[in-house]
Amino acid sequence: MTHSPAQHAATGSLFDQLGGETAVAAVVDLFYGRVLADEALAGHFTGVDIDRLKRHQRRFIGQALGATRPYSGRSMRHAHRHLGITDADFDRVVAHLAASLAEAGVDEATIGTIAGKLAPLRADIVTR
Numbered sequence: 001m002t003h004s005p006a007q008h009a010a011t012g013s014l015f016d017q018l019g020g021e022t023a024v025a026a027v028v029d030l031f032y033g034r035v036l037a038d039e040a041l042a043g044h045f046t047g048v049d050i051d052r053l054k055r056h057q058r059r060f061i062g063q064a065l066g067a068t069r070p071y072s073g074r075s076m077r078h079a080h081r082h083l084g085i086t087d088a089d090f091d092r093v094v095a096h097l098a099a100s101l102a103e104a105g106v107d108e109a110t111i112g113t114i115a116g117k118l119a120p121l122r123a124d125i126v127t128r
């Protein structure tokens with residue numbers, strides 16, 4: 001993260017507070033580093049184009065944080081329905097995202113806010 005959240009806390013969306021596209025891209029890189037290193041999850045990503053996935057994830061997370069540039073990928077249900085994702089998988093992925101945000105210097109309260117935005121997606125992403 002190039003800016004500490006505190007420098008931006010007074011203005012803008014959560015996206016701007018975190019440092020915009022550059023900061024989100026850094027978090028997404030850390031996030032997939034963790035996910036792909038996790039033996040319990042890596043199998044889901046065999047054969048997946050990770051660069052493309054990172055691009056979509058940057059846009060998706062950006063939008064969830066209030067960026068004006070819209071996410072134009074598939075719905076979460078459509079993107080994940082063939083993957084056989086369990087509740088445990090979902091929990092691991094959210095934990096890796098939280099750890100990546102912490103590693104990038106995002107404070108606990110903001111991480112909680114972001115996790116709260118992702119929690120409702122469980123019903124669309126978990127398929128078994």
Ligand code: HEM
Binds near residue numbers: 056080
């Ligand atoms: C908060 C939770 C999650 C979010 C916000 C999220 C977000 C996304 C996004 C934006 C895409 C791209 C969709 C597209 O290509 O149009 C995607 C694809 C994908 N996600 Fe997730 N995801 C989440 C949880 C998970 C979990 C728990 C797993 C498996 C352990 C997973 C595995 C995948 C895979 C393998 C793809 C690529 C599918 C393909 O290209 O066929 N995701 N996800």
